[in-house]
Amino acid sequence: MSLRSLDENAAAAARSAVPGSGRQLVELNNVDKIYPNGTIAVRQVDLAVSEGEFISFVGPSGCGKSTIFNMIAGLTDHTRGRLSVLGTTPRDARTHNEIAFVFQEHTLLPWTNLLENVTLPLKLRGVPRKAREEEGRRALELVGLGDSVKSLPRQLSGGMKMRVSIARALVSRPKLLLMDEPFGALDEITRQTLQDELLNIWQNDKRMTVLFITHNVFEAVFLSTRVAVMTPRPGKITEIVDIPQPFPREETFRSDPQFGEYVRAVSDAMKFKPAAAGERE
Numbered sequence: 001m002s003l004r005s006l007d008e009n010a011a012a013a014a015r016s017a018v019p020g021s022g023r024q025l026v027e028l029n030n031v032d033k034i035y036p037n038g039t040i041a042v043r044q045v046d047l048a049v050s051e052g053e054f055i056s057f058v059g060p061s062g063c064g065k066s067t068i069f070n071m072i073a074g075l076t077d078h079t080r081g082r083l084s085v086l087g088t089t090p091r092d093a094r095t096h097n098e099i100a101f102v103f104q105e106h107t108l109l110p111w112t113n114l115l116e117n118v119t120l121p122l123k124l125r126g127v128p129r130k131a132r133e134e135e136g137r138r139a140l141e142l143v144g145l146g147d148s149v150k151s152l153p154r155q156l157s158g159g160m161k162m163r164v165s166i167a168r169a170l171v172s173r174p175k176l177l178l179m180d181e182p183f184g185a186l187d188e189i190t191r192q193t194l195q196d197e198l199l200n201i202w203q204n205d206k207r208m209t210v211l212f213i214t215h216n217v218f219e220a221v222f223l224s225t226r227v228a229v230m231t232p233r234p235g236k237i238t239e240i241v242d243i244p245q246p247f248p249r250e251e252t253f254r255s256d257p258q259f260g261e262y263v264r265a266v267s268d269a270m271k272f273k274p275a276a277a278g279e280r281e
């Protein structure tokens with residue numbers, strides 16, 4: 001089965017499992033990225049993402065996961081191929097505030113309170129104070145920090161700082177949320193709590209699409225409608241594993257034999273098989 005038809009089948013299954021219209025949101029066709037120093041970061045990347053999906057990216061360090069995110073977010077240009085985001089170019093989608101990013105590092109301003117931190121993107125856009133504070137409180141409520149609007153970042157644990165980063169991303173009501181290893185630095189219990197909270201937020205939004213980078217196969221399986229598996233650099237998406245488990249996903253899913261099956265499928269797909277001589281370009 002070709003990657004393309006695998007993609008389409010998986011997207012159809014995902015649409016039946018999650019809210020959302022199924023409208024195509026992100027499309028990469030044969031996309032390459034070569035950095036100015038000659039590094040070929042990714043090659044021939046194909047991916048079609050439907051509205052309302054939750055797709056995780058797994059693959060070895062340096063295979064180009066962040067590069068793909070940066071291209072989708074319009075932070076770096078692709079070198080070859082076709083890339084469309086929300087029916088337009090990535091830069092255009094970003095300037096319309098339809099894309100938000102969450103990184104592993106929380107990048108909060110230490111000297112100002114949570115409400116000011118979360119509403120900063122709105123302030124930079126000139127949204128009046130009252131409107132931005134309403135949105136800021138809403139976003140902090142969503143991540144369970146509605147009572148801490150006046151706290152300073154230094155008063156928070158690592159998990160709480162991550163919640164604030166997520167709130168800051170949600171404050172713009174993005175259609176596409178890109179999360180680059182957001183929970184990588186957290187302990188396992190906090191990580192699982194935040195996974196549950198993120199899934200709740202995503203499900204309640206109905207329309208928001210999430211793309212998520214992780215090195216943790218268990219996390220990828222628990223969260224996602226599909227898991228995109230990449231090869232070592234130059235990275236390419238070699239397989240997309242469908243996780244057709246309905247939402248909401250309960251804690252019991254983590255110990256379900258089916259969960260183990262999905263984890264095995266992703267882990268097997270990650271075992272890099274070098275191309276045979278005849279298959280190389």
Ligand SMILES: Nc1ncnc2c1ncn2[C@@H]1O[C@H](COP(=O)(O)OP(=O)(O)OP(=O)(O)O)[C@@H](O)[C@H]1O
Nearest residue numbers: 035037039041060061062063064065066067068233
């Ligand atoms: N600005 C840049 N200039 C040159 N090379 C770069 C640049 N950014 C990334 N690279 C290279 O491109 C390749 C892919 O990097 P990228 O950060 O996308 O990988 P990754 O899969 O996200 O890695 P990790 O899992 O370690 O975060 C790496 O070899 C990296 O060194």
